[in-house]
Amino acid sequence: SDTAIGIHDLSFATTEFVLPHTALADHNGTEIGKYHIGIGQQSMSVPAADEDIVTMGAAAAAPIIARHGAEGIRTVVFATESSIDQAKAAGVYVHSLLGLPSATRVVELKQACYGATAALQFAIGLVHRNPEHRVLVIASDVSKYELDSPGEATQGAAAVAMLVGADPALVRIEEPSGLFTADVMDFWRPNYRDAALVDGQESITAYLQAAQGTWKDYAEQGGRALDEFSAFCYHQPFTKMAYKAHRHLLNYCGHEVDEARVARDLGRTTAYNAVVGNSYTASVYLALAALLDQADDMTGQAIGFLSYGSGSVAEFFAGTVVPGYREHLRTEANREAIDRRKPVDYAGYRELHQRSFPADGGEYATPSQTGGPFRLAGLNGHKRLYERRR
Numbered sequence: 209s210d211t212a213i214g215i216h217d218l219s220f221a222t223t224e225f226v227l228p229h230t231a232l233a234d235h236n237g238t239e240i241g242k243y244h245i246g247i248g249q250q251s252m253s254v255p256a257a258d259e260d261i262v263t264m265g266a267a268a269a270a271p272i273i274a275r276h277g278a279e280g281i282r283t284v285v286f287a288t289e290s291s292i293d294q295a296k297a298a299g300v301y302v303h304s305l306l307g308l309p310s311a312t313r314v315v316e317l318k319q320a321c322y323g324a325t326a327a328l329q330f331a332i333g334l335v336h337r338n339p340e341h342r343v344l345v346i347a348s349d350v351s352k353y354e355l356d357s358p359g360e361a362t363q364g365a366a367a368v369a370m371l372v373g374a375d376p377a378l379v380r381i382e383e384p385s386g387l388f389t390a391d392v393m394d395f396w397r398p399n400y401r402d403a404a405l406v407d408g409q410e411s412i413t414a415y416l417q418a419a420q421g422t423w424k425d426y427a428e429q430g431g432r433a434l435d436e437f438s439a440f441c442y443h444q445p446f447t448k449m450a451y452k453a454h455r456h457l458l459n460y461c462g463h464e465v466d467e468a469r470v471a472r473d474l475g476r477t478t479a480y481n482a483v484v485g486n487s488y489t490a491s492v493y494l495a496l497a498a499l500l501d502q503a504d505d506m507t508g509q510a511i512g513f514l515s516y517g518s519g520s521v522a523e524f525f526a527g528t529v530v531p532g533y534r535e536h537l538r539t540e541a542n543r544e545a546i547d548r549r550k551p552v553d554y555a556g557y558r559e560l561h562q563r564s565f566p567a568d569g570g571e572y573a574t575p576s577q578t579g580g581p582f583r584l585a586g587l588n589g590h591k592r593l594y595e596r597r598r
């Protein structure tokens with residue numbers, strides 16, 4: 209059918225605390241230029257003791273439910289790679305915190321940072337089957353590497369919620385998609401570990417190979433030419449990675465790498481990721497939020513999306529910006545979510561990083577730190593206890 213389907217609303221949330229890269233550089237003796245310019249990061253969001261993927265996901269989704277109600281939402285898909293349970297979907301807690309109707313299906317999806325794009329595509333399929341149906345897609349992650357490892361500078365945390373439906377108010381998602389899967393060990397997190405393992409240089413190479421592979425398939429599927437796009441939203445583990453990938457793609461397509469063009473294609477997509485850090489599944493959609501919030505009128509323009517998840521799976525697809533989209537943006541709330549974070553010093557960050565729940569799963573009350581609308585109050589009998597504060 210010709211039904212236009214895509215992103216009807218988009219909202220994001222991040223953490224209570226923020227660690228500036230200057231504090232990390234002071235601790236480990238790194239020249240700050242490596243962080244500010246070399247990887248393109250200014251600061252990273254750090255979760256409070258009583259924040260996690262559920263509280264962030266619920267905080268991102270609550271404004272969407274407040275604006276549109278729950279009507280038509282019969283599916284919630286929660287994408288994450290920093291899951292809190294091996295069996296129960298984190299989205300079930302969010303469903304409860306938001307008071308969604310019981311006549312809902314809820315599921316969690318995983319494939320590293322790619323999961324939210326899978327969720328978006330599955331949501332589009334469901335809406336295609338029934339255009340009355342709306343799907344709430346939530347991408348929420350805490351990126352955590354070992355202290356004093358090279359990955360430490362690329363941590364972060366955030367959640368994006370998207371309402372996917374017919375006649376979307378923001379962005380129509382187009383066919384075709386380019387797809388690419390390769391079995392590589394560039395980044396992974398075995399079940400017994402809380403911090404990810406990564407082969408940094410291998411992960412960059414794997415990302416570039418996947419970008420090229422998914423673009424090749426996109427072209428073969430009859431997608432748009434590179435020149436038709438006004439901007440590109442890449443997965444941004446650190447913002448410099450988008451630049452590396454875009455230059456790689458331009459080269460691969462036989463274009464001269466003109467830096468003015470690269471700046472035009474990417475410059476408006478990095479503002480949120482540069483101060484939030486890696487938000488894994490949410491990252492590519494934070495890039496979209498930054499673009500729509502900052503760009504001059506983009507009505508009718510095509511945006512290219514490059515979603516990459518280590519391991520690895522990648523997808524390239526296009527979206528077109530819908531007339532009137534600006535009335536539906538959440539620019540002020542997005543800026544507020546970033547500006548309200550409280551700076552944490554290095555010692556405070558380290559303490560939060562090393563926190564863990566009692567292994568016996570016994571009764572435990574979490575320190576009250578978050579100023580957000582939801583909190584993880586504690587544990588009891590191996591059960592996580594959440595509360596809505598307002």
Ligand code: CAA
Pocket residue numbers: 239240241242243245246247321358359360361362394395406407408409411412415443444445446449486488516517518
């Ligand atoms: N001024 C300016 N630039 C400087 C500098 C200075 N004083 N010092 C160094 N630099 C530059 C370097 O030249 C380098 O730039 P280029 O890559 O353009 O040459 C950049 O800063 C980084 O320096 P290094 O490569 O030496 O940094 P590193 O080895 O310490 O670590 C990293 C970088 C590999 C990204 C590491 O932070 C890491 O492992 N991060 C986690 C993995 C990751 O994010 N991978 C991305 C692809 S995988 C993915 O996308 C999925 C995902 O989300 C994890």
